[in-house]
Amino acid sequence: MILIVDDRQENIYSLQKILELNHFEVDSATSGEDALKKILKNTYELIILDVQMPGMDGFEVAEAIKGYSRSKDVPIIFLSAVNIEKKFIAKGYTSGGIDYIAKPFDPDILLLKVKTFCRLQQQTNELNAIHKTLREEIEFRKQAESDLSQSVDELRSILESIPQIAFTANAGGAIEFINQHWYQYSRGKEVLPKTAPGEVSVADCIREAIASGNAFVSEISIRALDQQQYRFHTLTMTPIRKNGQIVKWVGMFTDIHEQKMANQLLEQRVTERTVQLQNMNNELEATNHELQQFAYVASHDLKEPLRKIHFFSDLIKTRHLKENPDAIADMDKIIRSSERMRSLIMDILDYSKVSVPDTFEPANINGIINDILADMEMLITEKQAVIEVQNIPQLDVNPAQIRQVFQNILSNAIKFSRPHVPPLITVEACLVADKTADSPPCENGRYCRIEIADNGIGFNEKYLDKIFVIFQRLNSKEEYEGTGIGLAIVKKIVDTHKGIITASSTEGAGSRFVIVLPVHQNDHHLS
Structure with missing residues (x-):
């Protein structure tokens, strides 16, 4: 966008029309003070500045513009119909202008200069943006290198402080760092801890982890240099990635020997207890079956004497107690009791028969x-x-x-x-x-x-x-x-x-x- 600064509106209008016809975006100001306010708010590619203005003249406005950090690189073209002497032209350049044009001017020449200066300003802006990006990239890389160095130092400090055997390796698996616990199982990073006969070696585990490209966990047995017994350890390999690529591996041996022994003993006891429970369950099933059979047989056998009690009580009541109301009442109690007993037996039979259905x-x-x-x-x-x-x-x-x-x-x-x-x-x-x-x-x-x-x-x-x-x-x-x-x-x-x-x-x-x-x-x- 181009800013035209002139105290006469007709000058602004004519110049604005020439520029807009040539597809330039134009803004205008009628005084130096107004121009400075707009420069603080907007970004311009070129400023066309009239020299002769009331209040602040063009030279003062230009010096003020060059004093602003955001507008110091904006090219300024001076226009003047009065101050066209050499000393004024020189003052225009010393005030920060890049050209000084006397009125009346040739519109075509002015347009050529405007296009040239606008293009140069766009290129300058692009170069400044590229320079800024490069500076930021350099600062970012410096900070990243500093952070990486600090992270490596922190990682090594942490690995030294933990009770496990710890090491780091590069992306190809070469050992770079080992902590002090490593020396209990090996004399240096050039020699890997020895695994039990018949087990996969530590080198094979590292190669498998690198081939997978993912976190790796394996259970192995290794022996300390001053001992004959191999102890169970878990080897974990964790990849460290940067920009999606593995740059380092962190490995750790954790002693799980006591846990392993305890688990084996626990598994043995669980197996023994499971067998006992299975035997007890079989015995319980057999006992339940016998109880169900007993309940069924007992209930079934009880029904027969109850039927006789009920039948003969009713027979005695109808044949022999017609004239004795008290005896009939007592016999009704016997009959009702036998009925309740029969219902109870039937319900017990039903309860004993309930089991998990086969289908x-x-x-x-x-x-x-x-x-x-x-x-x-x-x-x-x-x-x-x-x-x-x-x-x-x-x-x-x-x-x-x-x-x-x-x-x-x-x-x-x-x-x-x-x-x-x-x-x-x-x-x-x-x-x-x-x-x-x-x-x-x-x-x-x-x-x-x-x-x-x-x-x-x-x-x-x-x-x-x-x-x-x-x-x-x-x-x-x-x-x-x-x-x-x-x-x-x-x-x-x-x-x-x-x-x-x-x-x-x-x-x-x-x-x-x-x-x-x-x-x-x-x-x-x-x-």
């Missing part, structure tokens, strides 16, 4: 629940129960065991209803990401959370830990029938399906059971 299969959970509701139709009608079941995704389960889960929970929800309040039971489900009761819904979750809520009598949550324990009852058997095994069976089945179950409740306001089951039992990501 799981995709099952329609809604279909299983619909079958249960069909079987419970009379009880549902009697209690005027309303059961709302949402759509549940297909899950990998053992259908028979899962049927028992829902049957026990739904029958409990109907059984433990409030007097004169029709049971309202809801079954809802959604996919979740985690096996937790409060995991948020997730469209592609690996688990399914099923919530079964009712409006029954509820329970005090301080007994939450007890409701899933076998033989635990929160209500008397006179008020509500049951053996206290149903929810224990539910818990055991859910556990065998790699799921969880929990509950929440408010006394007199109903209960809420939450079951979380895997969608696919063969999912390796299951926690």
Whole structure:
């Protein structure tokens, strides 16, 4: 951009038009003071300066311009119609001008000079920029060399202070520096520590690290000069890069002999303990199988005398006690006790049969629940129960065991209803990401959370830990029938399906059971 400084607007206008027609960007000022303000803000390639101006004349303005560091190299052309004597021309050059043109001037000559001076100024600016870049590059290289030298000194100081054997090598693997610990295993950097017979040598490890171009770790055994025993060490080789190229390697031998010996001893003990645990597990499986067989046989054998007790008690009641109300009442107690004993035996049988299924299969959970509701139709009608079941995704389960889960929970929800309040039971489900009761819904979750809520009598949550324990009852058997095994069976089945179950409740306001089951039992990501 060219700055025209003249106190007469018509002079500025005519000169500005000539320059703009020749594709020059032009700025103008009508006084020396105005010109100096603009020079402080803008960068100009050439200044055309009128000599005769009120206030500061052109010579004073030029001297001021040359006093500014940012404008001292800008070429100045003086224009004058009055001061054209030799002494004024000389003063113009001594003030910092590079040319002195008398008015009137030849526009073509002026344009040639303007183009020449602008081109020279652009080249000067480019050269200055190149010089600046070169100076910065030189300073940068000097600083980099200083930093590198300092870094090498610091690295060597650090390597001397550590308890490990340490060394540095150049990009080709030649040893450059060794710390004092090196001399315990070798007499100098020309000789590498000796490895145990049959092991890879240190030289081979260094070559392998250089070939890979990456950090290298190897376990080797080396021997100190004053000892006969080879000790386990880890050799680490770390590359140091500059501008993407490896310029140095830092190597380190770390003594791990005691750790290695301890690990070997620990591995031996773990192996021995594993064998013991496997034997104990086999014995436990055999014992569990025997217990299951015993429970099944014992329960099965107990049912036969109970049937006789129930049958003959009922027979005695109907044939021989018709005229004795007290005896009938006592016999009813015997019959009810035998019924409770029969229910208890059946539940124990069911509990003993629950084990990890041999196979799981995709099952329609809604279909299983619909079958249960069909079987419970009379009880549902009697209690005027309303059961709302949402759509549940297909899950990998053992259908028979899962049927028992829902049957026990739904029958409990109907059984433990409030007097004169029709049971309202809801079954809802959604996919979740985690096996937790409060995991948020997730469209592609690996688990399914099923919530079964009712409006029954509820329970005090301080007994939450007890409701899933076998033989635990929160209500008397006179008020509500049951053996206290149903929810224990539910818990055991859910556990065998790699799921969880929990509950929440408010006394007199109903209960809420939450079951979380895997969608696919063969999912390796299951926690």
